[in-house]
Amino acid sequence: MSAAWDYPDFDDHEGVHLYRDAASGLTAVIALHSTKLGPAAGGTRFWHYADKSDAITDALRLSRGMSYKNAMADLPLGGGKAVILADAGRTKTPAMLQAFGRAVDSLGGHYVTAEDVGMSVADMVVIAQQTRFVSGLPAVGAGVGGDPSPYTAMGIYLGIKAAVKRALGKDALKGVHVAVQGTGSVGGGLARLLAGDGALLTLADVNGARAQALADELGATCVATDGILSVEADVISPCALGAVLNAQTIPMLKAPIVAGAANNQLATDEDGSRLHARGILFAPDYVINAGGIINVALEYIGQGDRDEVERRIRRIPERLEQVWRESAETGDPAAHVADRIAQRLIGRG
Ligand code: NAD
DSSP states (O other): OGGGGTTTTTTTSSSSEEEEETTTTTEEEEEEEEEESEEEEOOOOOOSSSSHHHHHHHHHHHHHHHHHHHHHHSOOOOOEEEEOOOOOTTTOOOOHHHHHHHHHHHTTEEEEOOOOOOOOOOHHHTTTTTTBBOOOOOOOOOSOOOHHHHHHHHHHHHHHHHHHHHHHOOOOOOTEEEEEESSHHHHHOOOOOOHHTTEEEEEEEEHHHHHHHHOOOOOOOEOOOOGGGGOOOEEEEOSSSSBBBBBTTTTGGHHHHHHHHTTTSSHHHHHHHHHHHTTTEOOOOHHHTHHHHHHHHHHHHTOHHHHHHHHTTTHHHHHHHHHHHHHHHOOOOHHHHHHHHHHHHHOOO
């Protein structure tokens, strides 16, 4: 197996730390991409990988994404990400989480963790027994913290409104058709916000019962998961998985806008060019889906309240506008423009 710096996704990461705690069964990777703007912040993913090298690749890619996301949200934070390698049965114990907390603590605050896929607020509480470099803890009183999903959904909703204004010239979402892929925490919250504005909704989820229940609640339509990306909608909103925009799916898109929550929606850099060549307005995921990290970051920094979180989330459309404007001026794909702005912000441009 090669060293971390030989991986294709190694991007001058400041550090890649491997942990093993035999007693609890913990195997984990913590990747620090950049601390230029502050402590490297980003969640912990709990996932079963077929190969350990896939976990390292994930940590490398996701930590760079966090550098970009935090920079684009004007947060005083760098980018990092942790991955806990789950066994096939996804066994997770308090001892394992405590060992992980000690691993986080050993970095002395250069890395700050929070929830990601497979990790809950309750898990953060266990990790916090061993380290103070953790966020996403339960909100106390009117303070910030807790589940970041509603804040992420709010940012996506505002980003969709901005995209609809730019691409379709419409100030309101009434009658605008949005197809949402994935009706989980973010997709579900987003669908409710959109329905509140009178948008027409088409929904899909591998958990068909979940999508149907939401469709019944909101008067929406459900389609099969393999049909959602090619719905004749105004907006496609990927809120499930990464890499859904690729050489196979982009030619099938019929909507003029793609704006959703899923991280790493583009399978490759080329897919940003493919969307652009088709004239599709794309909201780069790490710009539009920053609502959750804004909430978690203000909790960690100990600044502000829910109003401040909302004020900052309301600035997400401004950053999207900057990306789209520069894309229109230069003729470069929005995805590439966003990368360039983010790299400049972290001093790598
Ligand atoms: P979630 O697990 O609550 O929901 C995801 C939903 O997608 C589930 O209902 C799942 O059944 C469904 N799904 C999985 N594969 C699918 C497929 N092929 N087609 C249709 N549906 C499918 O997760 P979430 O918290 O809502 O996050 C959604 C996405 O947004 C993820 O990619 C996540 O990384 C990203 N994201 C989430 C947050 C947050 O605050 N939760 C923040 C930033 C980014």
